[in-house]
Amino acid sequence: MKFLAAAALLLCANLSLAQSATSTATPAKKEMIAKLLTLQSQSYDQLARSLMQQPLGNLMQGAGAALQQVPAEKREATAKAIEADIKKFVDDNAPMIKDKAVKIAPGTVGTLLDERFSEDELKQLLAWLESPVYKKFSQINGELQKALGDKLLAETAPTLETRFKALQQSVGKHLGIAPPAASSAPAAKPAKK
Structure with missing residues (x-):
């Protein structure tokens, strides 16, 4: 289910970009793909932040080790300054990553959905994603x-x-x-x- 959410996460652009010029998708299938793209759009911020987690985690780990070399009286202030820089980096870059995901998702995830899912499967997927049970689960998933x-x-x-x-x-x-x-x-x- 995480894979599906992550894949669907990349799906928030208009339908015309999601379909290649050679696509044989019916209008109904195109509409379902567009709806899937829209349903998952709120997950882009989470994707952007998770893409930054590993490199930032490595940086923070190295900084934590180096922080031990800072004089004790300066350690707390230095740690707060580093934390502020990292927060600013995330706040400045997460929107850019989200916007880029919006632009590239239709040609990647939208195309894969078109190629690998039948109309019936897309209907089932949409029914699940729009169901009250899924919405309730999504609300408490965090x-x-x-x-x-x-x-x-x-x-x-x-x-x-x-x-x-x-x-x-x-x-x-x-x-x-x-x-x-x-x-x-x-x-x-x-x-x-």
Whole structure:
């Protein structure tokens, strides 16, 4: 179902672009494809943001590691500045990606729908996407994903964090980079006077 939603997500342009000059689709089939394009249009923002997640995740991960080298008194301000830059990047670029998806979807996804789905299958797909059950499911899908993600993170974060630190140390060792002093030995307690 995620694949269908992702594919349909790319479908929000006018029908004339969705059909090639050699298409033999009937007017009814063209109309159903156009309707599918429209039904999924609200998912473009989510697609745009998800396309940026991996590279931004990698950047944030690297920045987090580098942030440990920043003096403690400047760390919080530096982290907030980085977070603001990343938010601005997403806010500035997500609309561009969404607009580009609108422009290229008809010639890609619309064409594939035309080629691979019969009129009857498109009718069934539209019936499902327009059904009250699907609409209800769509409304809570974000909540479902968040609940699963939160629980998954809570249960796996400690293990993954430990394993990731071990990986970082291994990579650092291969590169000849010594781990930060704080992580390689316990901090010395100040002497009492």
